[in-house]
Amino acid sequence: MSTPGADRALLPTASGAESLAALRTMLRGHRRLTATAVTVLVAGTGVGLLTAPLLGHIVDLVVERRGSRALTVPLVLLIVVALVRGAAAAVGSTLVARLGETVLAAVREQFIERALRLPLERVEAAGSGDLVSRVTSDVSVIAKSVRQALPEFTRSALTIVLTLVGLAVLDWRFLMAALLAMPVQVLSVRWYLRRAAPVYAEHRVATGALQHQLLDSVGGVRTVRAFRLNRAHTALLEQRSASARDLALGGIHIVTGFFSRLNLAEYIGLAAMLGAGFLLVDNGSVSIGTATAAALYFHSLFNPVNATLFLIDDAQSAGASFARLVGLSKLPAEQTAPGGLAPADGSVKVSALSYAYAAGVPVLRKVDLEVRGGERVALVGASGAGKTTLAKVIAGVHEPHGGTVSLGGVDAAELGAAGVRRAVTLISQEVHVFAGPLAEDLRLARPEATDEEVRAALSRVGALEWAQALTDGLDTVVGEGGHRLTVAQAQHLALARLVLADPPIAILDEATADAGSAGARVLEEAALRALEGRTGLVVAHRLPQAATADRVVVLDEGRIVETGSHDELVAAGGRYAALWAAWSDSRREPVDGAPAPERCAAMPADAQCTRGFPDGTGGGFVRS
Known part of the structure; x- marks a missing residue:
């Protein structure tokens, strides 16, 4: 079966050894909590194992006709055992859950921190679905296992171990009879693990591919509808949904076969236990009460054994998810620049720049471009000419495959990704509105910004009036679950963030394209004000936007074919003049x-x- 998303460079997945090493590192700081949880569970399980011997003793008292008074003490002890066991199980499960939640929180925080430091080009190559599925569905799978499976698994594993010890104390031959079920159980587990692990790993990848397709289709719904791609996108969703569904059904089929084998193991073990009890009672080696206690011990193993083996299913799924989260640590973090290295001004120089998304299919071909500090340059060209790619290379999203990019006289490679981001801010038409108060959304660009600075940034881009008109003004909760902003308002926020961040170089990649004609004109004026005092590169979607630029650069098939002012290029009668005439x-x-x-x-x-x-x-x- 072909793996969905195989055409994408998926983010790495950690090996089993790497996952265990990461888990040990996380647990190392919680040794006291781990020891306390295990101690409480062991004590509670050990006390609970007294139930079978007490019931066996009651059987012996009845067989010996000791009378009802002789049953009082054993019955009281049974009640005490049940209460102690219940209390210990509750406390132990709480401690285990707390330990699991603490580790889960650490995993989630480390994942987010690492994901935000990944090279942007690597994230784009993997696709947004791969990263999003890891932070959503994978984290959810681990969280479910931590809250439900981990406490139950711990209790069940302890019960199995201590019950086998109890059988050995009653009579070693009972232990041998119980162990006859083990070969079938071991073979069943090996059969299951060999088949389940690859299926769960493929299912996680298939889920990521499905989420990637959903994000593409829903996020680009306007384009899908405009170009009548509904059927094509529906077919892709059906294909990837079917792949995820088939893998899930394959996992269910494996689980069903697994439990049918466990039922056979239970039958073999119980038959052996009853046979051994009959023989030992018959030759006087043990009493009926002891044989009863042994049978109860083995019967009490049914649920823990099945739970433990069943939870292997959850453990496999959680392990696959955990490996996907830990796998990010295998990727190198963004390069950091030497201390104190920063651009001298807002100039940009691109020399012999080449870039290709796929080998042998260049998008940029030895591009040379110089932009003076404070100059506003419009990039114009047909779809696929390389405008956005050039903008992303300059912004540090992509690393050039050939040539160099210099910002303020410093090579971008020497600045490092973090240094490039401080020097260049890229705003595209895909603007995200973060959930929370509007003012805090803006402060993501500069956390220390005062209320006055936030209002000034909004005022500069012409957004203060509508922002203050919201229900709670700048304290209005926006984003997911809050007040829904229009496309134009979201772009206003992005431009206000640009003003607050105050980088020397700003790139607007069709940042007004989704706002509609009237909205685009308003945003173009806002963009002009936001670019004041800084170098501006504008990927122009509307030619009037290019006409107001200091200089227009026309790209065609990855090369710069024309450059000059609007009037100069129109007078030249070349490619730009044809575009302007058509408009x-x-x-x-x-x-x-x-x-x-x-x-x-x-x-x-x-x-x-x-x-x-x-x-x-x-x-x-x-x-x-």
């Missing part, structure tokens, strides 16, 4: 029966009125 014509005449821009701007967002040149390069209006 100008679209302002006068609808394309293919499409509404004119003014009417398109007035249409509701769900009217599917999208911008684009007749050749798809952007700027005019077409009916999708």
